[in-house]
Amino acid sequence: MADNKTGIDQALIRDLANILKDTDLTEIEIEQDDLRIRVSRNGNTPMMMPQMPAFNFQAPAAAAPVAAPAAAAAPAAPAGRDLSKAVTAPMVGTVYLASAPGARPFIEVGATVKEGQTLLIIEAMKTMNQIPSPKSGKVVEIIVDDASPVEYGEPLVIIE
Secondary structure: OEOOOOOOEHHHHHHHHHHHHHOOOOEEEEEEOOEEEEEEOOOOHHHHHHHHHHHHHHHHHHHOHHHHHHHHHOOOOOOOOOHHHEEEOOOOEEEEOEOOOOOOEOOOOOOEEOOOOEEEEEEEOOEEEEEEOOOOEEEEEEOOOOOEEEOOOOEEEEEO
8 A cells, every 4th residue: 555645655665674674684675667665774783883994994095096006906916817707896895795694695606696686795884785796697706705895896706
């Protein structure tokens, strides 16, 4: 039943909130036609608090343009790694490979993923952002470690 004033289905929002309550997710978003609804909760604050120093660590590095050429050359250094098929970080933040500590990772090496499937989460400014797969394929390599800081454009996962 949609609210006549706003056209928003209050029951749908309650259902989404219940999904968050029943799962380890902290945020869920759906999109139908021209309507987009995002429901989030401020869960697991102890998990987020230790990550703040890591986020603050990244801010000075982004402001130092002199360090950019050295950082750009670093991912290409390991031999045999084809980064042309890598999914890159769309933002600066902390990467998480699972929805919660101890939970099963979203993806594993050798797994087949579909376009739009969540690969990992990047926390930026206390917001958990799901990173979808840009294409279907096989996960060849997971380049980043769980709970590690990432920069914009940094390779995260290689999908063939």
